[in-house]
Amino acid sequence: MSVGALLLEAPPDLHGHEIEISPVTGGARTHSLVRERRTVTKTVYAAVYPALAEGDYVVWAQDGIPAGRVSIRGGRATRFRWPEVAPAGPGSASPVLGNTA
Numbered sequence: 001m002s003v004g005a006l007l008l009e010a011p012p013d014l015h016g017h018e019i020e021i022s023p024v025t026g027g028a029r030t031h032s033l034v035r036e037r038r039t040v041t042k043t044v045y046a047a048v049y050p051a052l053a054e055g056d057y058v059v060w061a062q063d064g065i066p067a068g069r070v071s072i073r074g075g076r077a078t079r080f081r082w083p084e085v086a087p088a089g090p091g092s093a094s095p096v097l098g099n100t101a
Helices: none
Strands: 003-010 018-023 030-033 035-038 043-053 055-060 066-072 077-081
Touching (some): 003 066, 030 043, 043 055, 066 077
Parallel strands (some): 003 077
Antiparallel strands (some): 055 066
16 A cells, blocks of 8 residues: 655644545545644645545545545645635645645
């Protein structure tokens, strides 16, 4: 089984909330806490899922409605932007409700 990672970028109002994900095919949900993460130039809010089996996952909103879908590939880190998070800037390849590897 190949393992990958997920970095879920979230809006500041989700700081301190747990975001759940689950395989599209069903199964147990996994959760991670949205934390403040500071870089040299800015502050971002993100949840990190360091070891996920390769496959497709549903990202769940607080109300139990899917917020999006993301594909995890073995040996790679994938980024997902919560729908309310604006792209990082020009050249950003992550579409809203999408992912990049």
